[in-house]
Amino acid sequence: MANDLEAINDPGIPAHVHRKADSDPLAAKKAERQVAILFALSALGTILFIVSYVAIPEDIFVFIPVMGSTNAHQLFLGLGLAFSLFFIGMGAIHWAKTLMPDQEVTVQRHEFRSDEEDRNELVKTAKEGAAAAGLGRRSLIKRTLGLSLGLVGLSPLLLLRDLGPLPGNSLSTTSWKAGTRLVTDPGDRPIKPEDLEVGAVAQVLPAMLPGQDHRVLSDIGKDAVLLIRLRPEEFNLDAERLSWTHEGIIAFSKICSHMGCAVALYEQQTKHLLCPCHQSTFDVTRAAKVLFGPAARPLPQLALALDSEGYLVAKQPFNEPVGPSFWERSS
């Protein structure tokens, strides 16, 4: 083997080369001055910092090439602090490199393994201790100790129970009921079909219940719906899904069936919906069928109808859970 061959000799640590400052007092003096200048620059940085803090108003903007219009207060505060810190570091390192001893020293290592005697003693001590405690003999103690230690770990887990409610069927339901009006978001105005031109998109939410004065984000996270109007002949839907549209208006859950981001990018030309998080692409004309990307399911479609006053309403609740998959989801 290669290692059995005689290796080339180790020439040893190269001879130390003295720096100019080690022998020449003038060079040493010069190095000292350089270090002092660096520390002085740091002090100037702190002065800039203080001046910026007290004297530059916060609403002054200056134009700096590359950076554009920049807040002068934050900029000079930052530059002052940066210089004050940076030059302390430069000074200390220049000091160490030019004036402190630069002779490398060698120390010996020792193997970490303890000597045999210590190792044997340790084994003996451990065995004696275990025997004295009777761990091996008293199996009843050993088992009950194991049981109690195992059980005691359950208490903190149990205490965490009240972190949140049980899910129940909350992931499978939304605020949409049969007859819930679609309202604009923002604005909360009910929508008539003629409000939406062909090619237009609108984000809608279910109308608030009587007495409800503000929306909870957890509800928006399930209820957000995207309304898109095409020409009716552009759809490529089965009879049931076609009956869920109204005069070319089709509604999908805006919450991505992959990981729950808002599916907000609508491409008018191709009639594709794109999720900006992971680029899942859905075909609006084919009931949001997945064309590309990691999503495994179409976006749930909301069935639309008109109420007696001619406003768009939900014909029925979503027929499947909206948003990302979860274990209890059945389809």
Place this chain on the structure above:
Amino acid sequence: MTARERIAGNVANYVDERTGAAAWMKKNLNKVFPDHWSFLLGEIALYSFIILLLSGTFLTFWFDPSQREVVYEGAYQPLSGLKMSAAYASTLHISFEVRGGLLMRQIHHWAALFFMVAIVVHLLRVYFTGAFRKPREFNWIIGVGLLTLGIVEGFLGYSLPDDLLSGTGIRIAEAIIQAVPVVGTYIAFFAFGGAFPGEAFIPRIFTVHVLLLPGIFLALITVHLMLVWYQKHTQYPGPGRTEKNVVGYPLFPVYMAKAGGFFFIVFGVTTFIAAVASINPIWLYGPYTPGQISAGSQPDWYMGWLDGLVRMSPPLETHAFGHTISWNILIPGLIVPGIMFTGLALYPFIESWITGDKREHHLLDRPRNVPNRTATGAMALTFTLIALINGGNDIIAQQFHLSINQIMWFSRIGIIVLPPIAFVITKRICISLQRADRDLVLHGKETGRLVRLPHGEFIEVHEEISPEKKWLLTSHEQSGPLELPEIDKAGVRRTDAIRNKLRSRMSAANAEVAPKVSAKDLKEIEHH
């Protein structure tokens, strides 16, 4: 004796009489540290952590970790009158009304990015030089733990302002939790205090971000450094450096001045970048609401590879017996990262199993001299880089006018095909470099001087390299493959024959090198 010396002496005397620390202090002030630029990488991580503690503490004085709904009436006019969480409103307050607040926010965010960069580059240095080998396996595992926690801590940190971008990140994290079979929905509801987003999450992750994880960080970093101290730092090979010694500068004063100075330089550079380069301008994103999103949503870089894996995942879901398993989330979000981090943590043990090497190592390897390890590292890096690139596929598509579908397909195929290619190429390059080293030792370096010999032939003069350089290029070890016969000494077939076969093959692949120059080779060449 000057007055100053007398005071110093008195203080030292006072402390020593109560602690007996003199002997220990004397020994440790003379502690020797080898010098090399690559040893500063871990220091950058440490100093970034200190900067994070300082700037983070400042931010907590004004930050209100609450999802209580408020109407914004602060200095930033475009958002005036908008409903938002107190967390977001207080972040705007720090950015626009607290003097130096925006600077501190930007220092905190940049320092977090540098912290993760430094950890990753430090890890690469430790990996490619073999610094993780016995006796430093514990420290390697602690390091992998710090890397993992750093990713979580960074993610929680940029989620706290509760802006539109960070809320989207949390939405994705929630979907990953929810995808866990059987218990996922429950864990998600417990973590969020109900349905997403609820009102409990920001206060909870605030406690984890500012108390729990920093506490664990402090403990792990302390042990990490104590082990470096106790085991003494590794050193690069070179003349006079052996497995039995440490060559370098004493802690006091040289190393202390350099390390202390370096802290200020890291702090200064971070502050400079925070002063001139805007980061995470949350006021442009607006407050979080689950029904909205901005195009080009991107996580911070250390999460990007995870997001890239999720993006390239094929649309796989299993529906059976009334239950759903989302492979499109579980595989890229939990299973692949789990395998990656476990493999990373176990690597020192895997390598020593393959090589059968159970000795202590304090001299670092030159990466070319361990082709298999270097190639494995290149393979893992290629995998992660493709995932990272795919994490920015929308931005890349936009900037370079490419189709996002093409980039996705490139990533899907590339992440399987390119890592093995990277392995093979890297291994070949390593062995070629070894041959170049061999050439250099045997024939010297090319001088570029052409000489015409009397009979008309032109030759290039080669100049012999220094004995120091020769030693550097030949001092490494080249041990052959393990010999693991299928039949043991007693003539019985080993029960674990398949495992041994695998081990033998890997060991043989590991031992594939260009033979280094021995003294005999040199003598032979002198006779020519």
